[in-house]
Amino acid sequence: MHWFERIAQRRIDEAEARGELRGLAGEGRPLDRARLREKSDDVMHRIMADTGFLPEEFRLRKEVEAKRAVLEQIEDEAERDALRRHIALLELRANIATDARRSAARSG
Structure with missing residues (x-):
């Protein structure tokens, strides 16, 4: 196991022990295989969309359409x-x- 994976696993184990991983969306269901193949940019855009964040360029383009x-x-x-x-x-x-x-x- 790579050093980064060991650190990540340790933090996951600690969060699980504190109960911070209970009640999350999708708990107890299998992972979506399509999401496992997502690139980092796709994940970033999905997370931003899920939280309602709209990058400046998209906000500006929407404003142009409205104008x-x-x-x-x-x-x-x-x-x-x-x-x-x-x-x-x-x-x-x-x-x-x-x-x-x-x-x-x-x-980057």
């Missing part, structure tokens, strides 16, 4: 232009956030 829907309803051309500029800024920020995440994933 585009409003844009179609605005008749005043000056207002439309201002909203188009705001949408362009949001898209730029979303692209920067996407690039930063991808860069961090490559270097």
